[in-house]
Amino acid sequence: DQQVKQNSPSLSVQEGRISILNCDYTNSMFDYFLWYKKYPAEGPTFLISISSIKDKNEDGRFTVFLNKSAKHLSLHIVPSQPGDSAVYFCAASEVLTNSGYALNFGKGTSLLVTP
Amino acid sequence: EADIYQTPRYLVIGTGKKITLECSQTMGHDKMYWYQQDPGMELHLIHYSYGVNSTEKGDLSSESTVSRIRTEHFPLTLESARPSHTSQYLCASRGTGRTYNEQFFGPGTRLTVL
Numbered sequence: 001d002q003q004v005k006q007n008s009p010s011l012s013v014q015e016g017r018i019s020i021l022n023c024d025y026t027n028s029m030f031d032y033f034l035w036y037k038k039y040p041a042e043g044p045t046f047l048i049s050i051s052s053i054k055d056k057n058e059d060g061r062f063t064v065f066l067n068k069s070a071k072h073l074s075l076h077i078v079p080s081q082p083g084d085s086a087v088y089f090c091a092a093s094e095v096l097t098n099s100g101y102a103l104n105f106g107k108g109t110s111l112l113v114t115p
Numbered sequence: 116e117a118d119i120y121q122t123p124r125y126l127v128i129g130t131g132k133k134i135t136l137e138c139s140q141t142m143g144h145d146k147m148y149w150y151q152q153d154p155g156m157e158l159h160l161i162h163y164s165y166g167v168n169s170t171e172k173g174d175l176s177s178e179s180t181v182s183r184i185r186t187e188h189f190p191l192t193l194e195s196a197r198p199s200h201t202s203q204y205l206c207a208s209r210g211t212g213r214t215y216n217e218q219f220f221g222p223g224t225r226l227t228v229l
Contacts, residue, residue, distance in 0.1 A: 002157065009155065032216045041124075043205050043220030044158075051216075089158070093216060101209075102148075102173070103218055105158040 003027045004092050006106035013113050019077040021109050023090030026071065032093035034103070035064060035075050037086045044089055048075070080113045087111070118142060121206050121221035128196055129229050136191045136224045138206030146209035147189040148218060151175060151202050158205060164189055196228040 005024045013019045023033075031052045036044035050057040050064045050073065057064050063076045077084055090106040119140040128134055140147065145166040150158040150173075160173030164183040178200070179193050193200055203225050207218040 004157070034217065036220075041223070041225070043119075043121075043207075043222045045220070046217045049216060102160055102163070103158075105150075107155060107157045 001026075002106075003030075004090055004104045004106040006088075006090055006109050008109050009107070010110040010112070013080045013111065015082055015113055015115050016079045019075075019080045019084065019111055019113065021075040021077075021088050021090075021111065023073045023075075023106055024071060025073075025092050025104075027092065027094060027104070028071070030092035030094050030104070033064070033066060033073050034091045034093070035062075036089040036091060036105075038089060038108070039086050047088070077111075080111075082113045082115055085111055085113050119206065119208055119219050119221040121204075121224050123224060124222060125225045125227075127227045127229065130195075130197055132196050134193050134196055134226070136204055136206075136226070138189045138191070138221055139187050140189075140208045140219070140221075141187060142208060142210075142219070143186060144208035144211065144219075145186065147183070148207045148209070149173070149179075149181060149189070149191050150205040150207065151177065152205060152223075153202050162191065196226075198228045201226060201228050 034049040035047040037047045038044040048062045066073045087108040089108045091103040122137045147164045149162040152158045159175035161177040162181040205223045206221040210217045
């Protein structure tokens with residue numbers, strides 16, 4: 001059963017406009033959320049994260065918003081650039097029973113930024 | 116800057132062959148992970164390790180095995196490859212200190228079993 005859901009498989013945005021990528025989760029025990037960016041034939045690279053005790057984190061053009069009551073987070077990219085075109089994965093961290101932790105990933109949203 | 120390496124990057128192999136996918140990191144991270152990802156799907160955790168001589172299975176059942184004899188090395192082995200093993204395999208390690216909540220990924224191995 002998938003605990004992290006990205007319901008939009010793809011998104012197309014014009015250069016300079018805002019890109020909004022959404023993510024929903026079902027497990028209220030998730031305590032940390034991350035966004036990864038992935039180009040074809042490469043591994044995911046970390047983009048930005050947010051702790052469950054916060055509702056916003058900003059890093060340059062990237063802002064992540066967390067709404068715990070709705071179990072929803074979103075990634076805003078402003079302004080969008082053609083180089084932002086990639087697949088974006090939402091991930092949520094949970095503690096494992098043997099005191100470790102694991103990341104649960106969504107299926108990703110493919111963002112295309114057009115000139 | 117994360118330094119985690121995977122070889123080979125691409126592998127096409129016949130059914131029944133034994134293969135080992137290599138993963139190495141130079142950051143001294145104790146915690147390492149193997150994920151499997153198919154196109155358009157989420158990353159599934161198949162193995163993880165908390166340090167030398169520690170290995171655990173992830174939430175996705177896998178016929179592969181792993182070993183952790185050295186901190187920097189976390190290879191994954193398939194004793195007898197099958198077409199159902201065709202996928203991308205991603206290795207990651209978990210950061211420490213300021214990057215404690217992040218996982219750093221290698222470039223992946225794209226495996227095709229004919």
